[in-house]
Amino acid sequence: MNRPERPNRFEVHDADALSTARALIEACADAREMGQKVQEAVARNAAWRGEECINLLAPEAPTSPSVRALLAAEIGTRAAEGHIGKVNRWFAGTRHIDEVEALCVELLKKHFRCSYADHRLCASMIGNAVVYTALSAPGDVIMSAAQPVGGHSSNRIDGPAGAMGRRIVDIPFDAQELVVDIDLFRKMAPLVQPRLVALGLSMTLFPQPLSEMKEAIQPWGGRLFFDAAHQLGLIGGRQFQDPLNEGADIVTGSAGKTFSGPQSGIIIWDDPEITEAVTTAIFPVWAATHQVNRVAALALATAEALAFGEQLQAQIVANAKALAGHLHERGVPILGAHKGFTTTHQAIADVTRFGRGLKVAQTLERAHIIVNKNLLPSDRKQDWDYPGGLRIGTIEVTRYGMKEAEMAKIAEMIARVVVGGETPERVRPEAVALRRSFPTLYYCFENGSPSP
Ligand SMILES: *Cc1c(COP(=O)(O)O)cnc(C)c1O
Numbered sequence: 001m002n003r004p005e006r007p008n009r010f011e012v013h014d015a016d017a018l019s020t021a022r023a024l025i026e027a028c029a030d031a032r033e034m035g036q037k038v039q040e041a042v043a044r045n046a047a048w049r050g051e052e053c054i055n056l057l058a059p060e061a062p063t064s065p066s067v068r069a070l071l072a073a074e075i076g077t078r079a080a081e082g083h084i085g086k087v088n089r090w091f092a093g094t095r096h097i098d099e100v101e102a103l104c105v106e107l108l109k110k111h112f113r114c115s116y117a118d119h120r121l122c123a124s125m126i127g128n129a130v131v132y133t134a135l136s137a138p139g140d141v142i143m144s145a146a147q148p149v150g151g152h153s154s155n156r157i158d159g160p161a162g163a164m165g166r167r168i169v170d171i172p173f174d175a176q177e178l179v180v181d182i183d184l185f186r187k188m189a190p191l192v193q194p195r196l197v198a199l200g201l202s203m204t205l206f207p208q209p210l211s212e213m214k215e216a217i218q219p220w221g222g223r224l225f226f227d228a229a230h231q232l233g234l235i236g237g238r239q240f241q242d243p244l245n246e247g248a249d250i251v252t253g254s255a256g257k258t259f260s261g262p263q264s265g266i267i268i269w270d271d272p273e274i275t276e277a278v279t280t281a282i283f284p285v286w287a288a289t290h291q292v293n294r295v296a297a298l299a300l301a302t303a304e305a306l307a308f309g310e311q312l313q314a315q316i317v318a319n320a321k322a323l324a325g326h327l328h329e330r331g332v333p334i335l336g337a338h339k340g341f342t343t344t345h346q347a348i349a350d351v352t353r354f355g356r357g358l359k360v361a362q363t364l365e366r367a368h369i370i371v372n373k374n375l376l377p378s379d380r381k382q383d384w385d386y387p388g389g390l391r392i393g394t395i396e397v398t399r400y401g402m403k404e405a406e407m408a409k410i411a412e413m414i415a416r417v418v419v420g421g422e423t424p425e426r427v428r429p430e431a432v433a434l435r436r437s438f439p440t441l442y443y444c445f446e447n448g449s450p451s452p
Contacts, residue, residue: 058393076293200227214247233258261301
């Protein structure tokens, strides 16, 4: 029986991209060839993004060859769910999986200097859902940061927080200083008495007043949740404020951003009182089989971070400051100039006068320089698809051994295109040459650190 045609059905994906894929599949002689089409697209990406681009995406990090190898390990075909230990598992045969997972947990606790850590979340966003489940209830008022000042959808009405029925009040933000407006927060918080304050910033340049925020919500037992998706590696490598020591009750983070491990989520906390609520929200609420290959890769990446983290993260920040400074000097305005531009792995450029973020990012892509369009605090709701900013990050270039001198070269290439109006295709060979002259991934056991 034929299913009825639905010609006007809603489709979220780009219609051209899907119809190109359909045509490709239909032109194949058999399913084997269809599989080859997938492998070929993956190879094209590896050649282009892996070898010919200056990747400056702030949430992106390459993993070491051994971490990447573990992602394809046999252990990734095994099923494990539940907590570590013979009685806790549903499936038999998990003896060595228990070893790997226990190593991962203990390595995370050691690196992040905390009492508890969890490794089972396939994404940081799911970690945030865990926190909402454990520390708040449907109908509760929570406070979180709005997207134009750097907030992330996971803590907003259009993400898990909203879908789970939390009522959201904005954390007041000082758009000039790019930090929480603590005076206003002290006035607002008692009026709404949030059960949970969720501070998560995808645009993150400066430390936030966490201890002051915790103090302000203490009277009614409000909990402070720091969503460190971006800053996780900086925190582990002691190059950012340490949220658990400054009043945060719980911290989540992405393992694939500054932490430079396999993409996934981590949760760390110290308070034994919240442990039962948090761990039962992890399993059985938000995790079941949890990709043990990824857990193994995470454990190895954590060992790398113990060995190289401080050095790597310090260079990431030094490179971000250098890149920001050179761009600003060359006429690309960078936010936070009066505060030294940044204390993290990111710089935010205001490109409103150069055609706005989407157009500039697409133009730079033609030069093989990859950045993302980004909201600015001054952007309005109707600007969201065409925001005024660019976000530029230094994780990958740093892992390939680039330092301040290379940041000057990258800034020059960007400025020639953005400010000077040079055709990106003319800059491209220089970008490719620079990328090719740094072929080795550092800050890992096989290759060590780059020479000073
Ligand atoms: C990236 C990000 C997340 C989501 O992390 P994933 O690992 O991609 O799920 C959550 N919060 C903030 C602030 C982020 O920047």
